[in-house]
Amino acid sequence: MRESGSKATQIHTHQPSGKTKLDRRTILEAGADFIDQHGVRELSMRRLGAALGVEAMSLYRHVPSRENLLDGIVELIMDQLYGDPEVYLEPRNGWQDYLFRLAHGLRRMALAHPRIFPLVATRPPEAPWVRPPLRSLRWIDSFLGALTSSGFRPEAAVAAYRAFSSFLLGHLLLEVAALGAEIGPVETDDGQAQETGDLSEYPQVLQLQDLLSEDRSADEFEESLENLLERLGTLIR
Amino acid sequence: MRESGSKATQIHTHQPSGKTKLDRRTILEAGADFIDQHGVRELSMRRLGAALGVEAMSLYRHVPSRENLLDGIVELIMDQLYGDPEVYLEPRNGWQDYLFRLAHGLRRMALAHPRIFPLVATRPPEAPWVRPPLRSLRWIDSFLGALTSSGFRPEAAVAAYRAFSSFLLGHLLLEVAALGAEIGPVETDDGQAQETGDLSEYPQVLQLQDLLSEDRSADEFEESLENLLERLGTLIR
DNA sequence: ATGCTTTGCTTACATCGTAAACAAGCTTTC
DNA sequence: GAAAGCTTGTTTACGATGTAAGCAAAGCAT
Numbered sequence: 001m002r003e004s005g006s007k008a009t010q011i012h013t014h015q016p017s018g019k020t021k022l023d024r025r026t027i028l029e030a031g032a033d034f035i036d037q038h039g040v041r042e043l044s045m046r047r048l049g050a051a052l053g054v055e056a057m058s059l060y061r062h063v064p065s066r067e068n069l070l071d072g073i074v075e076l077i078m079d080q081l082y083g084d085p086e087v088y089l090e091p092r093n094g095w096q097d098y099l100f101r102l103a104h105g106l107r108r109m110a111l112a113h114p115r116i117f118p119l120v121a122t123r124p125p126e127a128p129w130v131r132p133p134l135r136s137l138r139w140i141d142s143f144l145g146a147l148t149s150s151g152f153r154p155e156a157a158v159a160a161y162r163a164f165s166s167f168l169l170g171h172l173l174l175e176v177a178a179l180g181a182e183i184g185p186v187e188t189d190d191g192q193a194q195e196t197g198d199l200s201e202y203p204q205v206l207q208l209q210d211l212l213s214e215d216r217s218a219d220e221f222e223e224s225l226e227n228l229l230e231r232l233g234t235l236i237r
Numbered sequence: 238m239r240e241s242g243s244k245a246t247q248i249h250t251h252q253p254s255g256k257t258k259l260d261r262r263t264i265l266e267a268g269a270d271f272i273d274q275h276g277v278r279e280l281s282m283r284r285l286g287a288a289l290g291v292e293a294m295s296l297y298r299h300v301p302s303r304e305n306l307l308d309g310i311v312e313l314i315m316d317q318l319y320g321d322p323e324v325y326l327e328p329r330n331g332w333q334d335y336l337f338r339l340a341h342g343l344r345r346m347a348l349a350h351p352r353i354f355p356l357v358a359t360r361p362p363e364a365p366w367v368r369p370p371l372r373s374l375r376w377i378d379s380f381l382g383a384l385t386s387s388g389f390r391p392e393a394a395v396a397a398y399r400a401f402s403s404f405l406l407g408h409l410l411l412e413v414a415a416l417g418a419e420i421g422p423v424e425t426d427d428g429q430a431q432e433t434g435d436l437s438e439y440p441q442v443l444q445l446q447d448l449l450s451e452d453r454s455a456d457e458f459e460e461s462l463e464n465l466l467e468r469l470g471t472l473i474r
Numbered sequence: 475a476t477g478c479t480t481t482g483c484t485t486a487c488a489t490c491g492t493a494a495a496c497a498a499g500c501t502t503t504c
Numbered sequence: 505g506a507a508a509g510c511t512t513g514t515t516t517a518c519g520a521t522g523t524a525a526g527c528a529a530a531g532c533a534t
């Protein structure tokens with residue numbers, strides 16, 4: 001499995017015992033888990049090493065720096081999209097279905113890793129045309145191919161790509177931020193859960209407080225996505 | 238100039254000489270300048286102190302922590318909106334004009350401080366209904382008031398607030414990120430400006446490369462904003 | 475003058491990312 | 505088998521960071 005050298009070296013698994021042999025892949029996975037559980041702020045090389053039962057410096061045999069580690073984690077998470085059976089690399093039922101599935105796949109990814117998604121969103125991309133949250137050339141190529149093969153002119157496909165990115169980025173970032181607000185900063189533990197400040201200066205907010213607190217993100221996502229798809233439809237040749 | 242206590246203490250300016258008396262406000266301004274010039278990563282308490290001709294620990298008399306400093310800088314930048322003569326706190330020519338001006342004001346703010354805007358976008362908000370990039374209760378109140386007084390039902394005003402936030406967040410974050418890609422990570426200085434990797438595996442990207450590199454953000458902003466306003470119009474009672 | 479409060483400086487500490495030298499296995503070659 | 509080399513983890517070390525604690529000087533009120 002997993003590929004690599006695999007010539008004749010693979011005759012006997014040398015360490016079938018407990019300790020899962022250090023490895024870039026295992027480090028990235030452990031890093032992702034760590035961030036899921038404790039947040040990026042808490043992730044230090046020493047702590048991640050400890051989580052793997054290893055000294056901090058050992059990680060540097062497989063990962064050149066902390067920055068690169070974070071990039072690797074982002075890439076690892078993004079790769080989950082390939083494993084999502086609901087998302088297709090090629091359009092099978094038209095471009096709308098393709099985009100619909102892609103958007104929902106990305107949303108699932110963001111909601112599965114709310115502490116990691118901000119990294120996906122803000123880490124500097126490797127090329128100017130790589131726009132978060134679609135940070136992989138392979139997916140971008142797939143995206144553009146899906147649209148051009150469905151009758152979009154090149155300009156329209158690119159415009160659609162841009163509109164799609166910024167819609168997803170905005171919506172998902174706010175959605176995971178709202179999630180994080182409940183889970184996030186370890187509770188302010190000075191008594192109880194952050195007293196709602198004095199809103200008497202803000203009558204509208206005060207009055208609409210209930211509506212504002214309501215979580216309609218799933219519906220809003222659906223509606224906005226639908227609207228976006230309609231709008232993109234008008235770009236078609 | 239600059240205001241402050243100004244009761245009776247101000248009879249004689251004790252330090253009329255060069256050094257501009259330390260102060261939360263001056264620290265925040267210096268911090269904002271620093272980030273504008275060098276980026277958040279480079280901002281350390283010691284360096285900011287040095288920039289102000291003062292020891293790091295002196296800052297702690299006016300600012301409780303680095304985290305709080307960053308929050309303060311975000312708030313400071315957000316307050317520039319009040320000084321923008323093109324943006325009104327009350328709707329003067331209907332809600333569409335109000336939103337149009339607000340959106341453009343925020344865009345000007347983001348483009349004026351591309352290294353700071355990601356902070357505006359991602360710092361954990363003080364209340365769950367505070368959605369970046371509109372991080373101030375006063376503006377949120379203004380927003381909701383503008384819409385309800387223009388005939389939006391409460392649910393519609395809140396829905397509009399959400400749609401508006403996520404549109405702006407996505408678009409502006411991507412726009413400043415693209416800006417930062419040109420200015421950003423101090424150049425990789427290993428020869429010249431980051432060779433365009435091998436795109437032979439990605440024929441669509443390769444073929445649309447020119448279109449993808451084109452900067453149409455201003456136009457896209459205009460068009461998407463217009464579309465958003467139209468769409469919000471259908472929510473009106 | 476005397477004391478109080480404000481403000482900045484000095485020193486100190488735990489923690490961080492990571493460079494460098496080293497050691498203990500493997501793998502390869504005879 | 506042994507010798508040589510490579511791979512992988514450890515040890516030690518350094519400079520930088522955020523910030524707690526105590527100190528000192530300078531402004532104010534008495």
